[in-house]
Amino acid sequence: MYFKDQTYYRVSNMDGRIENADHRLTDDITAFTTSVAHLYSHLTKPLFDCALIALTLARSSKQMGAAVVPGPLLAIVVISITGQILRMLSPKFGSLVAVEADRKAYLRHIHSRVITNAEEIAFYGGHKVEMIHLQNAYQSLARHMNAIFSQRLWYVVLEQFLMKYVWSGTGMVVVSLPIITSSRIAELNDSPDGGVSERTQYLTTARNLLASGADAVERLMTSYKEIVELAGYTYRVGAMLDVFNDVSKCKYRRNGLANGKVHKMLPKLHYNKDGQLVIRGVVKNSPDGSISLYDVPIVTPNSDVVVSSLTMTMKPGEHLLITGPNGCGKSSLFRVLSGLWPVYAGTLIKPPNCCMFYIPQRPYMTIGSLKEQVIYPDTLSDTLTKGITEQDLEACLAQVHLSHLVQREGGWDATADWKDVLSGGEKQRMAFARIFYHKPSFALLDECTSAVSIDVESDMYQSAKDSGITLLTITHRPSLWKFHSHVLQFDGEGGWKISTLGQKEKDTGILAIEQPKDKLVNGIS
Numbered sequence: 001m002y003f004k005d006q007t008y009y010r011v012s013n014m015d016g017r018i019e020n021a022d023h024r025l026t027d028d029i030t031a032f033t034t035s036v037a038h039l040y041s042h043l044t045k046p047l048f049d050c051a052l053i054a055l056t057l058a059r060s061s062k063q064m065g066a067a068v069v070p071g072p073l074l075a076i077v078v079i080s081i082t083g084q085i086l087r088m089l090s091p092k093f094g095s096l097v098a099v100e101a102d103r104k105a106y107l108r109h110i111h112s113r114v115i116t117n118a119e120e121i122a123f124y125g126g127h128k129v130e131m132i133h134l135q136n137a138y139q140s141l142a143r144h145m146n147a148i149f150s151q152r153l154w155y156v157v158l159e160q161f162l163m164k165y166v167w168s169g170t171g172m173v174v175v176s177l178p179i180i181t182s183s184r185i186a187e188l189n190d191s192p193d194g195g196v197s198e199r200t201q202y203l204t205t206a207r208n209l210l211a212s213g214a215d216a217v218e219r220l221m222t223s224y225k226e227i228v229e230l231a232g233y234t235y236r237v238g239a240m241l242d243v244f245n246d247v248s249k250c251k252y253r254r255n256g257l258a259n260g261k262v263h264k265m266l267p268k269l270h271y272n273k274d275g276q277l278v279i280r281g282v283v284k285n286s287p288d289g290s291i292s293l294y295d296v297p298i299v300t301p302n303s304d305v306v307v308s309s310l311t312m313t314m315k316p317g318e319h320l321l322i323t324g325p326n327g328c329g330k331s332s333l334f335r336v337l338s339g340l341w342p343v344y345a346g347t348l349i350k351p352p353n354c355c356m357f358y359i360p361q362r363p364y365m366t367i368g369s370l371k372e373q374v375i376y377p378d379t380l381s382d383t384l385t386k387g388i389t390e391q392d393l394e395a396c397l398a399q400v401h402l403s404h405l406v407q408r409e410g411g412w413d414a415t416a417d418w419k420d421v422l423s424g425g426e427k428q429r430m431a432f433a434r435i436f437y438h439k440p441s442f443a444l445l446d447e448c449t450s451a452v453s454i455d456v457e458s459d460m461y462q463s464a465k466d467s468g469i470t471l472l473t474i475t476h477r478p479s480l481w482k483f484h485s486h487v488l489q490f491d492g493e494g495g496w497k498i499s500t501l502g503q504k505e506k507d508t509g510i511l512a513i514e515q516p517k518d519k520l521v522n523g524i525s
């Protein structure tokens with residue numbers, strides 16, 4: 001499962017049974033567990049009632065001198081036949097409920113998208129488009145739920161008809177059978193009241209028991225709908241577990257393939273018999289703290305091969321600038337280095353993840369105090385364990401020119417919705433401050449200072465270098481070239497080139513000799 005723009009991008013299971021992305025998995029689990037809990041209480045009591053009533057009826061008909069078998073047998077046969085009829089005519093509640101849960105999840109998802117992107121939508125004036133999306137999702141859910149209600153209506157009518165009339169009639173026959181077939185008829189007739197009181201006693205007891213029995217069976221039959229609905233929830237939860245299972249076994253299914261897009265098979269990559277990529281890459285711990293890639297491809301979750309084979313080594317202290325057109329795979333390289341995307345082939349040798357710190361273009365602000373923004377993803381107790389003081393944190397903020405923030409926001413413990421309280425540039429600087437707190441060996445900087453003024457940005461990069469942090473920077477700003485010793489240039493067609501940056505290039509932000517695309521090494525052939 002990958003995250004992009006705060007939305008789940010699901011790598012679905014191999015047979016692609018789930019069509020829509022699961023936006024709120026926990027809701028499916030809640031629905032499933034609620035259904036199981038209800039069913040438990042709805043099934044156990046009626047089942048117990050049925051057993052007890054059958055036993056008591058059998059005993060009292062035996063006392064009447066009737067054969068025990070015919071009455072219950074008739075009842076079982078009638079109940080089975082009506083059960084079969086209901087089963088045959090029952091709408092597919094299981095799949096209907098699964099679709100309903102899916103549409104509800106989608107409606108919730110687009111609501112949360114609007115909440116997350118409210119400001120952007122308001123600036124664009126996109127309320128009409130968003131309203132159309134919301135209404136479409138709502139109407140699709142409402143239509144589906146109305147269809148379920150109307151199907152349920154006629155089903156309930158039929159069910160009630162069978163239970164109220166067919167079962168009542170059968171019940172009367174079952175109750176009267178012991179009176180008619182009793183082996184004690186002569187003995188009863190000879191009693192002073194002609195057996196009326198004993199027969200009446202039996203009939204009243206049996207009728208009351210039967211009424212309770214019918215009620216219990218009715219509850220069981222009604223639970224059938226719940227069982228089928230539970231099947232729907234089970235299907236969704238089961239499909240979700242399948243996906244987890246597949247992901248843990250590194251089996252990925254790409255939406256691109258599902259959309260019918262044909263992917264070119266490349267000789268350096270390994271495919272299974274279904275034409276799906278198999279992970280054969282090796283990831284090793286670096287003994288000397290450097291990052292090395294040998295013939296590592298960059299492949300998206302859609303199976304698009306962005307770069308077929310990348311080979312490079314970055315030693316600590318060699319600051320790498322990564323350039324190239326949009327969508328050429330710059331951020332994807334970071335995803336591979338961080339372990340978010342698998343290494344499908346070749347060998348990746350890197351220090352442990354704790355030695356690499358990634359800062360994205362869209363800064364993430366966590367819930368909590370101002371202090372927790374700087375130390376993220378550490379907790380306050382981690383900070384205590386590490387012996388880091390507020391003075392140390394102030395030094396981190398000073399390096400990104402945000403010292404004034406502590407006083408402005410009312411101290412380190414001030415809490416606010418930092419996503420809204422801080423400006424775009426302040427958020428980026430706050431995110432950058434985290435590398436001064438964590439002091440990783442490598443900082444993976446993905447256009448993370450695009451909203452920061454050039455002078456402050458330069459100070460931040462210089463401070464990072466002075467702190468002994470090796471920079472891997474994706475940027476389109478020539479002003480940052482001077483902080484790097486090497487440049488990795490993607491051409492957008494799968495080709496790349498790595499070279500050292502000369503002083504002239506650092507000063508101008510222009511590569512001295514732009515290589516024609518076909519000269520760049522390792523292009524997709």
Ligand SMILES: Nc1ncnc2c1ncn2[C@@H]1O[C@H](COP(=O)(O)OP(=O)(O)OP(=O)(O)O)[C@@H](O)[C@H]1O
Nearest residue numbers: 002004300301302306325326327328329330331332
């Ligand atoms: N989660 C994803 N699922 C599928 N494809 C993706 C995903 N993320 C990125 N891609 C695809 O991978 C390719 C490379 O994306 P990447 O984000 O690495 O581009 P980039 O070079 O960083 O671009 P930019 O300069 O615009 O940030 C793009 O074609 C993009 O559509």
